[in-house]
Amino acid sequence: MTEKISEDQVKHVAGLAKLKIDDDQLPYFTTQLDKIIGLFETLSEVDTEGVEPTSSVTDQVNVMREDVAEDWHQQQALLDNAPDTQDGYIRTPTIIDESGENE
Amino acid sequence: MNYFNESLTSIHEKLVTKEISAKDLTQETLNNIQAVDGEIKAFLTVDEASAVKDAEQIDQNGIDADNGLSGIPVAIKDNMLTKGMKTTAASKILENFTPMFDATAVEKLKSFGTVTLGKTNMDEFAMGGSTENSAFKVTHNPWDTTKVPGGSSGGSAATVAAGEVLVALGSDTGGSIRQPASFNGVVGMKPTYGRVSRWGLIAFGSSLDQIGPITRNVQDNATVLNAIAGHDQHDLTSSTKEVPDFTSTLNNGVKGMRIGIPTEFMSQGLDDDVKQTVLDAADEFRKLGATVEEVSLPHTKYGVAAYYIISSSEASSNLQRFDGIRYGRRAKDVKNLEDLYVKSRSEGFGDEVKRRIMLGTFSLSAGFYDAYFKKAAQVRTLMNNDFAKVFKDFDLILAPTAPTPAYGIGEDVSDPMTMYMNDVLTLPVNLAGLPGMSIPAGFSNGLPVGVQLIGRPYDELSVYQAGNAFEQDTDFNQQTPKMGGTN
Numbered sequence: 001m002t003e004k005i006s007e008d009q010v011k012h013v014a015g016l017a018k019l020k021i022d023d024d025q026l027p028y029f030t031t032q033l034d035k036i037i038g039l040f041e042t043l044s045e046v047d048t049e050g051v052e053p054t055s056s057v058t059d060q061v062n063v064m065r066e067d068v069a070e071d072w073h074q075q076q077a078l079l080d081n082a083p084d085t086q087d088g089y090i091r092t093p094t095i096i097d098e099s100g101e102n103e
Numbered sequence: 104m105n106y107f108n109e110s111l112t113s114i115h116e117k118l119v120t121k122e123i124s125a126k127d128l129t130q131e132t133l134n135n136i137q138a139v140d141g142e143i144k145a146f147l148t149v150d151e152a153s154a155v156k157d158a159e160q161i162d163q164n165g166i167d168a169d170n171g172l173s174g175i176p177v178a179i180k181d182n183m184l185t186k187g188m189k190t191t192a193a194s195k196i197l198e199n200f201t202p203m204f205d206a207t208a209v210e211k212l213k214s215f216g217t218v219t220l221g222k223t224n225m226d227e228f229a230m231g232g233s234t235e236n237s238a239f240k241v242t243h244n245p246w247d248t249t250k251v252p253g254g255s256s257g258g259s260a261a262t263v264a265a266g267e268v269l270v271a272l273g274s275d276t277g278g279s280i281r282q283p284a285s286f287n288g289v290v291g292m293k294p295t296y297g298r299v300s301r302w303g304l305i306a307f308g309s310s311l312d313q314i315g316p317i318t319r320n321v322q323d324n325a326t327v328l329n330a331i332a333g334h335d336q337h338d339l340t341s342s343t344k345e346v347p348d349f350t351s352t353l354n355n356g357v358k359g360m361r362i363g364i365p366t367e368f369m370s371q372g373l374d375d376d377v378k379q380t381v382l383d384a385a386d387e388f389r390k391l392g393a394t395v396e397e398v399s400l401p402h403t404k405y406g407v408a409a410y411y412i413i414s415s416s417e418a419s420s421n422l423q424r425f426d427g428i429r430y431g432r433r434a435k436d437v438k439n440l441e442d443l444y445v446k447s448r449s450e451g452f453g454d455e456v457k458r459r460i461m462l463g464t465f466s467l468s469a470g471f472y473d474a475y476f477k478k479a480a481q482v483r484t485l486m487n488n489d490f491a492k493v494f495k496d497f498d499l500i501l502a503p504t505a506p507t508p509a510y511g512i513g514e515d516v517s518d519p520m521t522m523y524m525n526d527v528l529t530l531p532v533n534l535a536g537l538p539g540m541s542i543p544a545g546f547s548n549g550l551p552v553g554v555q556l557i558g559r560p561y562d563e564l565s566v567y568q569a570g571n572a573f574e575q576d577t578d579f580n581q582q583t584p585k586m587g588g589t590n
Contacts, residue, residue, distance in 0.1 A: 010461065017419060017464040018426070018444045019457055029458065035520055036462060040408050043478045046485065053480030054487060056310045057296050057536030058340035059560075065336065077203035083433035090429055095440045 004037040005030065104131035105139070105266035107583040111171045111323040114269065118166045118174045125166065125174030129158035129218050132176045136220070136267050139586065144242045145252075145262035147181050148189050149221035157218045164216075171326050173216040178271040180259050181222035182229055183209055183314065184303040188219065192305045193237040194227045196425050196432045196451025206303025207338070208272060208314045208331040215330045223258030223271060227453045228422065229279055229307045231255050232525050233515060236455045241512060244286060245584040246550050250509040253283030259317050260287040264551075264584060270327055271317045276308045277410055278505070278529025280315050281541035285504035285553030288543045288582065290324045290570070291317045295561045296536030297342035299328075300335030306421040308414035309340075311533040320580055321542065321571040325349035328563065344561055352564050353571040357391045360569060363398030363497040368528055374507040376547035381503050384544045384554045384573065388501065391572050398497060400489040403531060405482050407523055410530040412466045412479035418456075419463025425451065458519060487535040490557075498565055500557040503528055504541040508550040528555065538563045542570045543579040551579070 005013075010030045014021045021029055075088065084091040106114075117123045123131075133151050140146055158174065167173040179185055182192040184202035191197045205213065213219065226236035234242045234257025242257045244250040245265040252261040256273030260283035263271050273280040275293035284291025292315040299314045306312060316327035332346045364385060369378060385395040427433040427447030434446030452460070466475035493500065506525060515522050532539040537560060541553035558566040574580055 005465070009465075013461050013465045013468065014457075016468065017460045018423075018441075018448050019452070019460065020445050020449045021457075029454075029461070032458060032519055033461060033465070036411065036458075036523070037465070039520065039523075040412055040466070040475055040479075043405055043408050043412075043482055044474070046402070046405055046478075046482050048478060048481035048485070051481040051484050053477055054483040054534075055480055056340065057487070057534075057560075058310075059297060059342050059344065060340055063339040072203070074203045077201075078429075081200055081203075081430035083427065083431075092428060092440060093437055093443055 004034045004041065105135050106269045106319065107266040109269060110320055111175065111269055111326055114175065115171045115173070119168045125158040125161040125218065126155060128174060129154050129176050132220065132268065139265055139267055142243060142248060142586070143245055143261050143265045144240045145223055145258040145265065145267065146178070146221050147191060147193065147224050147239055147258070150188055153188065154218050154220050161216050161218065167216060170215055172212070172330055174218065175270060176218045176220050176268055177212060178220055178223050178259060178262050178268045179209055180225055180256050180271070180273050182225060182274055182305040183272060185209055185219060185222065188222065190222065192228050193225045193239060194451065194453070194456070195238045196448070198432060200430055204303065207300035207335045209303065211331050212272070217270070220268065223262055225258055226255035227456050228305065228418070229255040229274055229276055230418070230455050230459050232278065232282055232522055234258060235512065236453060238453055243512070244509050245586050246288065247509070249511055250550065251286070251512050253286035253505070253509060255279040256317065257283045260284050260289055260291060263287070263289045263317050263319060265586060266583065269319060269323060272314060273317050274304055274312060274314050275533065276311045276414060277526045277533050280317060281529050281539055281553070281555055282505045284317055284541040286509040286551065288551030288580070289317055289319060290321055290540065290542050290580065291315065292324050292328060292540040292563070293532065293538065294328060294332065294563055295538045297340055298332050298538070298561070298563070300338040300341045302335055302337035308417040309421060310417060311414055321567055321574050322350060322353055324540070325353060325567045342561070347564055349563055349567055352568045355568050357388055357393040357569050357572045360393040360499060360565070361497045362388055362393050362395045362499045362501050363493050364395060364501050365400040365403065366397050367400050367403035368502040372506050373503060374547065376545070377503045377505070377507060377552055380545035380552045381501065381554050385501060387573060387577065388569070391576060395501065398493045398500070400486070400493065400531065402482060402486045402489055403527070406486060406531045406534065407527050409479040409482040409486065410526065410534060411462065411523055412475050413483065413534070415459045415463035416466050416476050417463070419460045419467065422456070422460055455519065483534045486531055490531070490535045490537065494559045499569055502555045502557065504553040504555040505529070508547045508552050532557055536560060538566050540566050540570055542573060544573070545579060
């Protein structure tokens with residue numbers, strides 16, 4: 001069986017999705033994804049020349065509404081779900097790594 | 104109290120005649136869950152205090168004699184938001200999440216006076232077909248506790264089958280209501296895409312997801328869909344089409360109905376007993392006056408590939424929101440924001456969710472989009488055309504729901520491919536957005552087997568009508584599992 005996806009590609013795709021796959025898990029994920037992508041490739045047997053793709057089957061077209069803000073009065077409930085807050089704001093760690101260790 | 108020999112009609116009568124109060128009904132239901140659920144493990148959260156309080160309020164307002172849902176305890180799949188009640192989607196990443204509003208379907212059900220008991224177990228983010236992908240517990244099939252309940256709405260189907268509740272809500276992206284309904288011998292409806300608002304349903308595949316009822320019989324199911332269906336301005340894909348009374352044609356029978364059985368659904372890989380169950384169901388429909396003929400859905404064999412590309416792509420986009428910032432799990436000891444995203448997501452998501460996110464990211468990524476995502480979306484068009492062609496001449500499609508009855512716990516989890524192939528009979532209905540319902544239709548070695556009725560878009564009425572005709576003339580839904588405890 002030819003390889004559909006390599007360990008390096010799996011690492012790359014994981015990075016795009018903000019996931020880290022540990023090195024010892026890499027062969028496990030790569031083998032599984034390879035098999036599934038092999039299945040995906042069976043679609044190449046289907047003649048889709050000139051066929052419009054379907055992205056949704058909704059019967060609604062161009063749904064519009066007034067662009068107005070609504071106050072749900074739930075600031076506290078929202079903040080209660082945040083992992084770290086201060087003075088009514090959500091706190092995050094430093095955006096730029098100043099230690100230089102993570103490059 | 105258990106619900107094995109009850110229906111919404113029988114319980115409603117007891118409430119109206121004050122044989123039992125809403126509070127006592129809720130309390131006795133909770134007591135039974137306490138006794139039974141240690142074995143079944145259908146619930147992730149049971150909120151006794153809020154349930155009893157809600158039931159007391161309903162007693163105070165008085166049971167509404169014209170509303171069959173007044174005072175009825177219900178269970179909700181844990182991917183639907185419930186205000187003030189923990190909602191996890193069975194994921195560690197949402198372990199401590201408490202929503203500040205109700206999903207529209209939950210809110211509508213509540214407005215009919217139902218009592219929310221708690222939240223049911225599921226595969227993490229609804230990704231899976233056995234409920235074994237839950238981050239928290241494994242649910243057991245009440246008919247044989249060594250078997251899976253199916254999934255992803257395994258908790259909702261198992262709790263109804265175990266007689267713990269009469270009504271549970273599930274969600275169905277590729278079969279997640281119908282397959283567990285089949286495995287548990289209960290009635291599970293996936294309505295037409297757009298029929299029920301998805302507002303407050305934690306999104307998996309937004310063009311496929313649909314909420315629907317799981318019940319013990321067809322009439323109860325139609326009654327619940329009456330309550331939750333309808334347009335919602337919060338869901339831009341929810342339909343503005345008029346919602347009929349889904350119970351109005353239940354007793355009209357199937358005389359003159361044309362039913363098709365897709366040849367491709369009956370071919371290799373299908374368990375012999377499942378196949379026989381469908382053939383027997385076809386004979387039953389013929390006996391009741393319908394014509395049943397073979398039809399063809401020629402692109403069926405490409406469904407699994409198309410579905411897993413499309414659903415994983417949509418999932419990879421939807422699950423970007425879980426970043427550890429505003430809610431959900433945040434990793435400790437992080438150096439910067441990038442580190443926080445990656446660690447929170449890598450710790451919080453289970454393996455199956457990671458697999459789907461990676462499959463989706465891959466299918467959408469530069470250089471692969473045309474060969475995978477676009478190709479799958481084109482194959483989806485061809486599959487939908489196959490259905491449209493059949494529905495020119497036929498009113499309904501009859502098919503097996505799942506290729507096999509419930510399998511053993513631990514049997515399938517190691518190989519995702521096997522798990523994906525099990526969805527081959529249910530996912531075409533999601534790709535086309537059609538209504539599909541699984542009803543109990545037989546047994547195989549003591550395990551229930553369901554068949555699926557598929558209708559034209561927005562024609563849930565015919566699906567319910569045929570399902571009810573079948574149910575009234577058979578006794579499959581009157582069998583109950585021989586569980587320990589109160590049975």
